[in-house]
Amino acid sequence: MPDNHQKTESRVTVDVARDTAFDLVADVGRWPQYHPSAVHAEVLHTNEKGDLIQYWSLVSDSEVRTWQAVRRADRPGHRITLTQMDAESPATGIRAEWVFNELAPDRTEVELRHHIEGPAEADLGPLLEQITKDSREQLETLRDTTSRLTELGELVVSFTDPLFIAGSIEDAYDYLYRADLWPERIPHVVGLTMSEEVPNIQFFDMDTKGPDGSTHTVRSVRVCLPPKLIVYKQISLPAMLNAHTGHWKFTEVPEGVVAEARHTSTIKPSALSLLGAGTTIGHARRFLRRLLSGNSMSNLTLAKAFAEERAGF
Structure with a gap:
């Protein structure tokens, strides 16, 4: 059983309503237009467990990584969770969670948390660093997109x-x-x-x-x-x-x-x-x-x- 547990948390404050921020994160089809490394995402099927989504993302300008995750979008609870189907080695489990906290009617704090599990002897440090870097880039994309919503419409x-x-x-x-x-x-x-x-x-x-x-x-x-x-x-x-x-x-x-x-x-x-x-x-x-x-x-x-x-x- 895995007994090496690591977690990382990053957050950003955006000047939009909580539902607007939630919708932007949930609409995975729009991310390739705004996030530099995102190439494609699609919902493969949906059932009572959530949405099975496959993602394709640039690792470099000559390599793409793809993975599947089960997503549960909880609008009343203001959170979106994603559990990877096959966690990247040396991890045995990776779960991400977006949490949307209302600070004011048009101001929202967005947290992106990751929980990583692996064998006791595994060095999860490099993977944790990469996930933290990716999280900050995703949150920066969200911040930039929300700050320019009207402009982007044109x-x-x-x-x-x-x-x-x-x-x-x-x-x-x-x-x-x-x-x-x-x-x-x-x-x-x-x-x-x-x-x-x-x-x-x-x-x-x-x-x-x-x-x-x-x-x-x-x-x-x-x-x-x-x-x-x-x-x-x-x-x-x-x-x-x-x-x-x-x-x-x-x-x-x-x-x-x-x-x-x-x-x-x-x-x-x-x-x-x-x-x-x-x-x-x-x-x-x-x-x-x-x-x-x-x-x-x-x-x-x-x-x-x-x-x-x-x-x-």
Whole structure:
């Protein structure tokens, strides 16, 4: 039985209502847009024990760690607990707890606690230090996000574009999964170097050509969940963005497949002048939507042609 117990606690005060802070932490789908290391999270299933969630997180700009945790969200008790399914060695158990304490109607203290168990002889120090570091970074992300909620409402551009494909889901998925072939297949991609050392976890550096002929290089990580979803996050960004995440989603319908491109981008206010003097956030939103939607619809159209040709259309 484990008899080595360690714990760590970190806290931050945020100027929002307790329910607002609770909702921001509970909405794991939003974290990749705001937290630098978060790549993807999804609820696998829900039952009376809670939500089983799988997380993917950057360890470095070339490595992703994934794990599952059972989450219990107790809104009346103002706390969220997460118990890891397979604790990282040398720990045998890791439990996290978010606690939300109301200081005033629009002021909340948020605590993030971790309880770690392991064998008596285990050195849990390095793991404890890493968890403490990660906790402080998560709380700083929460503090920054809550301090800019109104501003982010203007700066974040999020949309989806669907396209019907009269072909198989496997062919539609494969066309966009094979990013290593994009320089041959997609006109605005002029170069791409990709690695996939862990199956279905891709890192690539991509050179794209803009409408004005200029080229831009970005580094991205992708979590591929065949044949229904490819999630991506840019980890080096174009000059005018503070964040860019999205997905390619594939849904079978009786007639074929609906493929969907999603983009969520956060505009960098200090870079508005790159689009010309006097550029407003509204101008930048329209520019981004036109550019990103144009590129993704072009990619979907090419995937459609590929899948439908293979289907005999």
